[in-house]
Amino acid sequence: MIQNKTLGIFVRIPLYVLGEALRAHLAGTPLDEDTLTQMLATDYSGWKTKKFAREHINSAVLNSPISTFMEAHDNEILQALDNNSDRPLILTAVICARFHFAYQVATIFARQFRQQDIVSTEVIKRRVADIYGMNRSTENTLNSVIPQLIEAGLVRRPRPGIYEPTALIVPSHAITTELWKEAFFANEPLSNREQPVEDLMFEPFFRFLNPATR
Numbered sequence: 736m737i738q739n740k741t742l743g744i745f746v747r748i749p750l751y752v753l754g755e756a757l758r759a760h761l762a763g764t765p766l767d768e769d770t771l772t773q774m775l776a777t778d779y780s781g782w783k784t785k786k787f788a789r790e791h792i793n794s795a796v797l798n799s800p801i802s803t804f805m806e807a808h809d810n811e812i813l814q815a816l817d818n819n820s821d822r823p824l825i826l827t828a829v830i831c832a833r834f835h836f837a838y839q840v841a842t843i844f845a846r847q848f849r850q851q852d853i854v855s856t857e858v859i860k861r862r863v864a865d866i867y868g869m870n871r872s873t874e875n876t877l878n879s880v881i882p883q884l885i886e887a888g889l890v891r892r893p894r895p896g897i898y899e900p901t902a903l904i905v906p907s908h909a910i911t912t913e914l915w916k917e918a919f920f921a922n923e924p925l926s927n928r929e930q931p932v933e934d935l936m937f938e939p940f941f942r943f944l945n946p947a948t949r
Contacts, residue, residue, distance in 0.1 A: 742872060744834040746787045747879040748795070749778045750826045750886050756792045757829060758816055761809040791834075799833040800921035801914070808910055815908035823887035824904055824911050824944070830883060831940075832918035838940070839866060840880045844890055845939035848900040856896045889943050903944065915944060 752774045759766045766774075771792065775785045796802070805812055815821040831838040843862045847854040860869060860877065867873050881898075884890040891899045906912055919940050920928055926935075935941050 742836050742867065742876045744791060744830075744836055744876055744879060746779075746784050746791065747882050748788060748791050748830060749775065750823065750883065752778075752788075753792050753795060753826050753829065754816060754822060757796050757805075757826070758813060760796050761805065761813050795829050795833040799829065801829070801832040801917045804917050805829075805914070808913075811908065811910040812914065815906075815911050818907045820904055821906050821908050821911040823889070824906055825914055827884070827887045827889060827943075828911075828914045828918035832921040834880075835922055836867070836876060837880045837883070838918070838922040839863070840877065841884060841889070841943070842939040844884065844898070845942035849939070849942060852899060854898045856898070859898070903942075906944065912944065915941070 752771070755774065756766050756771060768789065771789045772785055775788050779785045779788060796805075799805075812825065815825060827841070831841055840859070840863065843859060844854065847858060847862075859881075860874070863869065863873065863877055881890070885892055888901055888904065891901050893899055916935070919935065919938065920926060922940075923938075926938075
């Protein structure tokens with residue numbers, strides 16, 4: 736069941752900026768608006784785009800369904816963010832927990848990769864259109880979310896319009912898997928929270944984790 740058919744996300748969220756914002760918040764020294772804007776200037780020049788990106792980052796860190804969980808496990812997450820394997824998974828979980836569209840795109844890729852090793856943009860668009868319809872706004876949002884999955888190393892684009900799976904990522908910290916679970920339950924509220932992560936291995940969203948971590 737689709738809980739939320741709104742797009743919610745309008746521009747790509749640079750993962751390294753989100754990571755710094757999350758790290759600062761959990762350390763008790765949140766980044767101010769000017770600092771965030773300066774960091775985003777590396778990726779964006781227009782004030783409106785920077786404004787959207789800044790709002791998305793603040794919302795993902797402060798107003799997410801998993802914000803309370805992150806604050807309760809601040810030290811564990813801070814340690815995991817220092818690990819190159821864990822960091823992209825943590826930041827993807829943060830985005831997917833806050834933006835249901837991003838979660839849907841990630842699960843669409845995961846479903847397709849279970850069936851085949853090469854997926855085209857057109858296939859992804861058709862699957863997204865089945866949920867949200869397809870217009871310019873949907874396409875623009877899709878073009879914002881896919882680069883985040885590529886930046887996180889969860890999807891590879893060998894050439895324009897073609898996507899391939901990457902090697903599964905092995906988290907080094909248990910909190911990373913727990914955060915991934917929280918992002919899943921934020922989007923699938925009817926799922927049984929008491930089941931161990933091993934029982935979730937057939938859910939598409941968990942395709943991106945190495946089986947050894949489940």
